[in-house]
Amino acid sequence: MVLILEDIQIGWICALTTEASVARLMLDHVYNETIPLPRHDDNIYTYGQINLKTGDGFHNIAIAQLPLAETGKASAATVAKDMRRTFPNIKFGLMVGIAGGIWSRGIDVRLGDVVVGVSDDNGPGVIQYDHGKYLQDSAFIQRGVINKAPKLLRTAVGIVQRNHMCKVRDYVTSSDSPKIRRFAHRPAHDYLFEPRYTHKVKGRSCRYCASDRLRNRPKRSFTYLAIHYGPIASGDAVIKDALFAQTIQEKHGVLCFEMEAAGLDAFPCLVIRGISDYADTHKNDDWHPYAAAAAAAYAKEVLAVVPPTAVAQLPSIAIRSKNLHTGPAYMASLREQEQIRQMRASQKPKLTSKNLHTGPAYIASLREQEQTRQYRESKKRGRGGGCTVM
Structure with missing residues (x-):
């Protein structure tokens, strides 16, 4: 099949190189050809297919990564806007990558788990916790709520949820691809310290921190990743403050923190995050590859149950302008x-x-x-x- 701009109906956005690399590995087919883009579009795309589980069809997808050192909602909004201008038949998107998780006794979020931005109570999938207003002699009033994921994607999430996610963990840990296995190495240690205990020596492993300050968590009866469904907190700052994260979690019921989804309110999408740290001072990169692979595998699983005919019937979210396409x-x-x-x-x-x-x-x-x-x-x-x- 020769690809043209109209063939692309799904946009997959990543913030980091690791996330984009593993996203490409999830494609069942990669188009090696290059499509000339309009002058306004600074994105560099990877084009590919993800096949349906039934074998009855596939989805054409464009993957785009945010520019290096330009993470955050503004950069994500620009990438999404360029996608909507370039692909006239684009219907929805995915925001896939890593995040800082928030453990609680009620919701056992751990490193390597996946958080999906949907709510059981029909509430928002993403909450912009730093958007609102300050009133004199009053606490901060938060007002940032992001649109829910498209109904078709939420339906697909329900199907995957009923399947108990066995395919995601199998794909991450048992893939025949050496490249995917490189990302799928699960680190041996998952340290969660008391919120007030900060990392002592920058650049040194958490193994050198006080073991008596580790939080007492029940041992899991399984060793593979778990999938959690609930609201995701999005804001402009990297969170390395466990007390602040705990406060936001208690106030809004969020499961993790990330920085891009708040910029995608005009880009109907599903936000999927792999947990790589606990939003505290002990943050490091050890879990980045595994968490990115887990999130990407979940995204693939969702798309694999979405009928292409249903996607084709959705209205386009493209931005149309006569003056955009020049050169x-x-x-x-x-x-x-x-x-x-x-x-x-x-x-x-x-x-x-x-x-x-x-x-x-x-x-x-x-x-x-x-x-x-x-x-x-x-x-x-x-x-x-x-x-x-x-």
Whole structure:
């Protein structure tokens, strides 16, 4: 299949390089071709497919990473906005990566677990805890609530939840891919200290901290990751203060802290976070790869149960403007993509309930892909190997 901008319906956003690397490994197929982008779009995309569990189809996805050293809601909002401007059929997104978890006796969030931003009480999936107002002689009044994930994704989350998430832990720990196994190494130690006990020596392992200040947690009856569903706290600061994190948790019932989702209120998406630290002074990078892999595996599991036909029926969230798409290379790409679309339309059989999932439609799809390939080859021969702009 030759990819065009209209084929992309799902945007996957990551903040860190580790997160983007493992997201790419979750793709069942990677498109190696490059699509010329409009001048306004500074994102660099990885294009690929995630297949359905049933084998009846796949999703075309564009993965984008925030610029280095530019994490946070403003950068996430810019990346999402460029996605919406570039892909005319984009329907929703995923924000996938790591976060700082908050353990409590009521909700046993631990390192390597996954938190999904949905609420059982039909409340918000993300809370912007630092957005609100201060009144004289009054406490801070928080007002930041982010839109819920699209209903289709929340339905898919329910399906995955009923399946007890066995596939996610199996995919993270038992993958045949050496690259995925590199990310899936689970660190041996999970230290959770008392909120008032701070890390003593910067750069040294928590093994050198006082063991008598570790919190007393019941031993888990299982060794694999757990999945938690509830609101996620999003704000502009990296949280390394266990007392502050505990206060926000008690006030809003959040399960973890992150920095990007607050910028995605205009980008309907599901926020998925792997827990890599406890939002305290003992924060380190040891759990980053495993937590990123766990979150990405969950995202893959969700998309694998979402029917492509249901995605196609959703309204586009694209931003449309006549003045955005400029530049000779992009205009040439538009002409080429339009020719490909016309060729597809001329060869596409009319789908009915009788032939939607039968041989003729599949054969027609194969024929369409071969004709598109031949069209591209003929254009290359016509250019004589050069780079002529039409």
